[in-house]
Amino acid sequence: MAQQLDYHTIRKIFTRFHAADPEPKGELEHVNAYTLLVAVTLSAQATDAGVNKATRPLFARVRTPQQMLDLGEEGLIEHIKTIGLYRNKAKNIIRMARILVDDYGGEVPNSRAALQALPGVGRKTANVVLNMWWHFPAQAVDTHIFRVGNRTGIAVGKDVNAVERAIEDNVPVDFLLHAHHWLILHGRYVCRARKPACANCLIRDLCPYEDKNL
Structure with missing residues (x-):
């Protein structure tokens, strides 16, 4: 578990997430x-x-x-x-x-x-x-968000409720609506559990994860 990142670093991280994918979407199909x-x-x-x-x-x-x-x-x-x-x-x-x-x-x-x-x-x-x-900025913390939050220091907590609160407390308000989607997708496709793709990670220089796979 990393130390909780400071405001300026978290803002840089989410600025990059936003630049790469301004409107991230959930992957579950639905009509209403x-x-x-x-x-x-x-x-x-x-x-x-x-x-x-x-x-x-x-x-x-x-x-x-x-x-x-x-x-x-x-x-x-x-x-x-x-x-x-x-x-x-x-x-x-x-x-x-x-x-x-x-x-x-x-x-x-x-x-x-x-x-x-x-x-x-x-x-x-x-x-x-x-x-x-x-479009309420609720944070749905799954295993991906729990891992990414603690691994990167974006949202540190010992359980999903603590990570949810850490996201709400530490992520700048202008990024909160899409925060959980950016973190889920990052955990699903880049910051994977067993073999994170650190070489392809757009926040690798801001991430304190000690076991980076470069």
């Missing part, structure tokens, strides 16, 4: 807030590519909570059975659809507390939906 919520729920312990492959035909047919209820749990399972933990996820998604229809008129609520009260939705999932659909 509800399909985004379902996709993120399915992505737990699964790859975005695997989720997208399963949800393309699903979202061609199901785009609202009521349509999900009409499809039913067994029908949903047929679409998502290639995704890990699919039975439990299907059960939660059907329960979620019932709550959305009964309590929210079929709409997805846009408060973190309301989202987290839904079956199968944790803080990370809620933050992804708030960020990607409502």
Whole structure:
């Protein structure tokens, strides 16, 4: 775990991220807030590519909570059975659809507390939906962000909640909206867990990581 970087270094890092990719996007395919919520729920312990492959035909047919209820749990399972933990996820998604229809008129609520009260939705999932659909600067900390934050000193913390707070506290406000996407993509494609591509890293001169792979 690196020491927390200072303000000026963090601003330089995110200035470079922004210059390289001004509008980073999440890789989960969706057509509205509800399909985004379902996709993120399915992505737990699964790859975005695997989720997208399963949800393309699903979202061609199901785009609202009521349509999900009409499809039913067994029908949903047929679409998502290639995704890990699919039975439990299907059960939660059907329960979620019932709550959305009964309590929210079929709409997805846009408060973190309301989202987290839904079956199968944790803080990370809620933050992804708030960020990607409502453009709220919520920080969805996954394993990539946790690793990059601690390895680089951008956001140091012993658990995901601490890293989330460190991002909010240390990343300049003008970069907060896209911060988690820049960090996820950097961790996924450059600052990898086993063999980081340090030679191709655009912040390598600013990064204090001792075991750089050059």
